Amino acid sequence: MSLDETTKNYDALIVGWGKAGKTIAQKLALRGQKVALVEASPAMYGGTCINIACVPTKKLIVEVEQALAAKAREAEASSDAAIFAGAQKARNALIEKLNNANYHMVADKGVDIYDGTGEFVGPKTVRVNGEQGAQLLTADTIIINTGARPVVPPIPGVDSKRVVDSTGIQFLPTLPGRLAVVGGGPIGLEYADMFAQLGVEVTVIDAAPVPFTRFDADVASVATDILAKHGVQFVNGAKLASFVESGDGVVVNYSLTTPAGEAENQELAVDYVLLAIGRRPATDGLGLETAGIATGARGEVVVDEFCRTNVPGVFAVGDVNGGPQFTYISFDDHRVVMDQLVGSGKRSTAGRIIPTSTFINPPLSTVGLGEQAAREAGYEVRVASKPVAAIAAMPRPKIVGNPDGVIKFVIDAATDRILGASLLVIDSQELINLVALAIKQGLTAADLAGAIYTHPSSSEAFNEVLA
Ligand SMILES: Cc1cc2nc3c(=O)[nH]c(=O)nc-3n(C[C@H](O)[C@H](O)[C@H](O)COP(=O)(O)OP(=O)(O)OC[C@H]3O[C@@H](n4cnc5c(N)ncnc54)[C@H](O)[C@@H]3O)c2cc1C
Numbered sequence: 279m280s281l282d283e284t285t286k287n288y289d290a291l292i293v294g295w296g297k298a299g300k301t302i303a304q305k306l307a308l309r310g311q312k313v314a315l316v317e318a319s320p321a322m323y324g325g326t327c328i329n330i331a332c333v334p335t336k337k338l339i340v341e342v343e344q345a346l347a348a349k350a351r352e353a354e355a356s357s358d359a360a361i362f363a364g365a366q367k368a369r370n371a372l373i374e375k376l377n378n379a380n381y382h383m384v385a386d387k388g389v390d391i392y393d394g395t396g397e398f399v400g401p402k403t404v405r406v407n408g409e410q411g412a413q414l415l416t417a418d419t420i421i422i423n424t425g426a427r428p429v430v431p432p433i434p435g436v437d438s439k440r441v442v443d444s445t446g447i448q449f450l451p452t453l454p455g456r457l458a459v460v461g462g463g464p465i466g467l468e469y470a471d472m473f474a475q476l477g478v479e480v481t482v483i484d485a486a487p488v489p490f491t492r493f494d495a496d497v498a499s500v501a502t503d504i505l506a507k508h509g510v511q512f513v514n515g516a517k518l519a520s521f522v523e524s525g526d527g528v529v530v531n532y533s534l535t536t537p538a539g540e541a542e543n544q545e546l547a548v549d550y551v552l553l554a555i556g557r558r559p560a561t562d563g564l565g566l567e568t569a570g571i572a573t574g575a576r577g578e579v580v581v582d583e584f585c586r587t588n589v590p591g592v593f594a595v596g597d598v599n600g601g602p603q604f605t606y607i608s609f610d611d612h613r614v615v616m617d618q619l620v621g622s623g624k625r626s627t628a629g630r631i632i633p634t635s636t637f638i639n640p641p642l643s644t645v646g647l648g649e650q651a652a653r654e655a656g657y658e659v660r661v662a663s664k665p666v667a668a669i670a671a672m673p674r675p676k677i678v679g680n681p682d683g684v685i686k687f688v689i690d691a692a693t694d695r696i697l698g699a700s701l702l703v704i705d706s707q708e709l710i711n712l713v714a715l716a717i718k719q720g721l722t723a724a725d726l727a728g729a730i731y732t733h734p735s736s737s738e739a740f741n742e743v744l745a
């Protein structure tokens with residue numbers, strides 16, 4: 279949209295092209311409402327997930343895995359660098375298409391799109407600061423959907439061009455020989471595993487005491503071994519000090535604590551550093567104070583279980599409201615807000631069962647309570663667990679050539695109800711959704727064990743593990 283000096287009024291205004299916001303924009307426009315969407319950058323039409331996060335990272339991972347599998351079969355092997363370059367090319371082609379498709383998905387439904395950063399200048403007034411100038415917009419309903427940004431620690435050398443974030447690493451000019459991944463969360467682990475499988479010397483440096491620290495210890499140990507087998511090295515309990523560029527590389531300086539409690543300085547020379555130590559709600563510069571919209575300690579917009587801020591008519595959805603940072607949570611936030619705007623107003627974020635998948639190879643997926651957490655919650659716990667390679671009733675991992683991993687269920691011994699699961703196995707990004715539904719419906723281990731599954735599939739593991 280071109281910008282002019284008069285204030286434009288809308289029924290609904292969405293600030294930031296996130297998953298929730300773009301879905302709400304389309305639905306309200308189809309209902310005949312006058313809707314505007316403000317996005318800081320055309321390169322981000324469609325939001326973080328499709329442009330720089332979930333989709334491009336999984337495209338890179340899949341391309342690399344498929345090319346490596348082909349390479350293992352071929353007599354004439356392509357180089358790892360060529361495989362990486364091919365994966366980048368495929369990634370770029372896909373993302374360009376999706377960015378364009380996302381633009382049309384919204385614009386073609388009659389939503390007015392404004393290029394520029396949105397900034398509140400009053401409780402119900404947003405100024406778009408664009409290249410062409412400023413534009414004032416008002417609306418009865420305003421939805422903040424600005425996502426999150428990488429956390430950047432205030433340490434020397436952090437602005438080096440050899441220190442890249444989860445976006446920068448997708449555009450490395452060549453495959454590095456040595457990579458330090460600072461942060462062993464999902465971003466760090468997914469990239470670490472992919473680059474290690476490409477023959478890169480990868481070291482994950484994390485502040486947490488052990489790798490996969492948020493998972494059950496036995497599952498974490500199997501996952502750590504698999505990544506170690508792929509070539510990933512882990513440094514845990516690290517305190518980051520600085521990055522120093524040196525020649526064609528960069529040195530990571532950090533310290534470890536000795537058993538005597540003393541700090542021991544360490545350094546690691548690499549070609550690049552991927553910095554992935556978390557993402558913070560993107561509220562800087564949004565003018566929330568001017569609008570009187572409350573924020574919390576991490577900068578998140580404070581909302582209730584209906585995604586409502588303290589200002590009537592203003593909602594915050596997705597990463598910016600400080601909830602779990604997943605695209606599907608943003609999608610669910612959209613359902614909550616739509617129910618407020620045009621439904622019964624009853625749907626809320628309370629009581630969500632939230633599965634997760636970390637796309638290492640094989641993927642590690644979880645839902646519900648871990649073993650320790652279940653015990654701490656007072657349950658008498660039964661654990662049903664089996665290494666994937668030992669599950670006779672599930673030949674699929676052997677068919678596809680990846681029998682690594684473990685399947686573990688945490689069950690309430692008193693009722694036989696499923697409390698949680700950790701699935702480190704091929705296809706777990708699909709299986710975990712079935713388990714999440716089972717937990718939501720209060721199903722028992724016997725229900726899942728007794729179900730009929732197709733063959734050869736991955737879900738038939740449940741016949742055996744839960745028997
Ligand atoms: C590398 C990576 C991999 C990930 N992988 C997965 C995955 O596999 N599965 C998964 O579920 N989640 C994954 N995530 C998390 C997921 O990407 C986010 O949770 C999700 O995209 C958040 O969506 P959102 O609706 O909050 O907003 P976003 O999609 O983040 O959109 C926010 C938009 O607002 C714009 N914006 C910001 N400030 C302003 C402003 N002031 N004015 C106008 N526009 C503004 C931004 O440019 C952006 O386009 C990943 C994240 C990263 C970084």
Ligand SMILES: NC(=O)c1ccc[n+]([C@@H]2O[C@H](COP(=O)([O-])OP(=O)(O)OC[C@H]3O[C@@H](n4cnc5c(N)ncnc54)[C@H](O)[C@@H]3O)[C@@H](O)[C@H]2O)c1
Pocket residue numbers: 431460461462463464465466468483484485486516517518554555556557602603604634635636637
């Ligand atoms: N597959 C998926 O669903 C997927 C994939 C990628 C990202 N995401 C989402 O994006 C979010 C952000 O991911 P992330 O991996 O950046 O963050 P994270 O918060 O999940 O993990 C950050 C890691 O960095 C470590 N860390 C924090 N400060 C540190 C420091 N100063 N020095 C060393 N280590 C430090 C933490 O111990 C932790 O292991 C995730 O929480 C997740 O919700 C999801």
